[in-house]
Amino acid sequence: MRVLVNALSLGWLSGKHVLFGHLRQLAKWSAGKHEFLLLHRADTSINELSDLPNVSGIVAPGSAAHWTTRMAWEFFSLPRLMTQQGVDTYFTPTGTILPRSPVPQVTLAQNPWCMMPGLQRGASEKFKAWLQRRAYRKAFRSADLMVYNSQHMRDLYQSISPGLHERNQLVAYQGIDDETHDLAAQSQVPRIDHRILAVSVMAHWKGAEVVVAAVAGMKKRGVDAELKLVGPWADMQYRSRVEAEIAAQGVSDRVEIAGQVTREELHQHYASARVFCLMSRCESFGIPAVEAQAFGTPVVGSSVCAMPEIGGEGGHFVSPDNVSGVADALQKLLTDSEHWIDMSQRAKTNAAKYRWDECSRPLMKIFDLA
Numbered sequence: 607m608r609v610l611v612n613a614l615s616l617g618w619l620s621g622k623h624v625l626f627g628h629l630r631q632l633a634k635w636s637a638g639k640h641e642f643l644l645l646h647r648a649d650t651s652i653n654e655l656s657d658l659p660n661v662s663g664i665v666a667p668g669s670a671a672h673w674t675t676r677m678a679w680e681f682f683s684l685p686r687l688m689t690q691q692g693v694d695t696y697f698t699p700t701g702t703i704l705p706r707s708p709v710p711q712v713t714l715a716q717n718p719w720c721m722m723p724g725l726q727r728g729a730s731e732k733f734k735a736w737l738q739r740r741a742y743r744k745a746f747r748s749a750d751l752m753v754y755n756s757q758h759m760r761d762l763y764q765s766i767s768p769g770l771h772e773r774n775q776l777v778a779y780q781g782i783d784d785e786t787h788d789l790a791a792q793s794q795v796p797r798i799d800h801r802i803l804a805v806s807v808m809a810h811w812k813g814a815e816v817v818v819a820a821v822a823g824m825k826k827r828g829v830d831a832e833l834k835l836v837g838p839w840a841d842m843q844y845r846s847r848v849e850a851e852i853a854a855q856g857v858s859d860r861v862e863i864a865g866q867v868t869r870e871e872l873h874q875h876y877a878s879a880r881v882f883c884l885m886s887r888c889e890s891f892g893i894p895a896v897e898a899q900a901f902g903t904p905v906v907g908s909s910v911c912a913m914p915e916i917g918g919e920g921g922h923f924v925s926p927d928n929v930s931g932v933a934d935a936l937q938k939l940l941t942d943s944e945h946w947i948d949m950s951q952r953a954k955t956n957a958a959k960y961r962w963d964e965c966s967r968p969l970m971k972i973f974d975l976a
Contacts, residue, residue, distance in 0.1 A: 607639070607976050610688055610709075612698040613646040614670050614680075620807070620893055624716060624755065624780045625699045626654055631966035633658045640973060643691060645684075647671055664691075673734075681705055694976040701763075702741040703749050710750040710975040714778075715742070715890075718911070721762045722888045725811050743767045750975050753778050753968070758912035759890045778969050779916070781962035782897050786873070790900040790957075795877035798832075800940055803879035803903070805836045805872065805894035806886065810844040813885030813908060813926045815851045820883075820933040822855035829937050831860065833883075836875055837894075838866040876901040880946070881939045884908065885926040892916050896960050899953035904946065906935045920953030 611629060616622045633642055633655070642661045644652055647670060655661045664687075670676045685706045688696060696707050701715035719725060720735035720742070746752065746767040752775045754760040760777060802821065806812050814835055824831045839845040845863070852861045867875070876882070882898035882905045889911035896916060899905060905921030907913035914923040922935040939946050 607694045607973060608641045608643060608692055609695045609697055609972065610643045610645060610691065610693040612680075612684075612696070612700070613644055613650060613652075614666055614676055615673070615698075615700050616646070616650055621699065621716075622650070623893065624714075626652075627781055627783070627962050628714075628778070628966045628969055629661065630655060630658065631962050632969055632972070633661050635970065636660070636973065643693065645687075695972060697972065701745060701759075702738075703745045712751040712753065712972050712975065713745050713749050714753045714755065715745075715759050715763060716755040718759060718762050718888055718890045721766055722811070725888055727810075739766050743770060746770055746772055748773070750774060751776070751971060755780055755891050756912040756915055758915055774971075776968045776971065778967075779960060779965045780891055780893065781960045781965040782893065782900060782957070784961065786897055787900055787958075787961065789873055790877070790902070790954075793873075793877040793901055795874060797880055798878050799880055800830045800832055801879045802831060802833045802881050802883050802936060802940075803836065803875050803898065804833065804883050805875070805898070806884055807837055807840050808835065808844065808848075809840040809888075810847075811887040813887060814844075814848045816885040816926045816929055816932060817883050818848065818851050818855055818857065818861055819929045820936055821860055822857050823929060823933040824937055824940075825857060825860065827933075827937070829940065831936065831940055833857075833861045834864055834875065834879070835862065836864045836867055836872065872897075873901070876903055879903050881906055881936055883932070883936060884913070885924075885932060886911055886913070887926055889913055895921070896957050899957035902950040902954050904939055904949035904953045906932060906939065918952075918956040920949065920956035922949075 637660050645664045648665050652663045670679045685708055695710050697712045699714040703711045703713055720738035726732045726735045746763050747770045752772045754777045821831050821833050876898045882903045885908045892913050895905045899920045905917045907917050907921050907923050908926050909923040924931040
């Protein structure tokens, strides 16, 4: 079987992490039986998969770089490409399907943005969200196999598709790399007793201002806490808003915006933090939280997304509207050593579930479609 894997939508590293993580396992398990053609943009490196003999790349034209022109290229040109390449199955990580696919389609749903009310700003974003919801409903109704990266995502698709029914469906969680698990097991980095770590691509729904307010609240209680915000900022206006909140709350000496860091530095942050905290309003999984848990760092997360499902017993989950509740959860982990030790072990146990050789197994159903 030849499977065409559409990687044209990959933007932030998290999307590449998920798609390449699953693809590596599927290619390894099916070597000698199945072949994967990875359709990618010229600016997307696929060197991480070069050791897999049954994975090869196809570079798309420049018109596939932006989502608006990509839609047109996929509609008119991609079906012909699949026929020319003798493709048997089409796989996409976009949560949508191709309107004129000549072969069975598998789609991985992992982007909840358009289904979360209040996140879209301005007419352009609202129109884009409407288009995405429309495409999601079509996939929900017609995909040969719908794959969700969490039950939370499955519930969201069902919520916008009343009266419609999927043909086939499954949940396939995503893993974190074996290297991260191994480094975490060997880590001897000392903890910084009052360090709170937040890691994400900082968009305006990530709740950084909530964590800042919680730190300010603990300061008023006499609790020593410091916050490090790690990751690139997708929205510089949001960064300015968070910086203004830091100043207004009087915690400039307790909050550091570290920005994007290397993978090695990120592991150091996971290992040294006392608590990981992310109060996102839109999260279909939450890779950084699980990575932090692998290092034994308990999580305080948002209760309005997939984080309670994914973080399990290794964290406390609170509404991002409840700043006092967030501060309470953080304070207990920062000041109660016995509780922290218990939660740290629970965090490690929970993170151990998220290995690629377990998480990717449900996707073997792909090979039953052709």
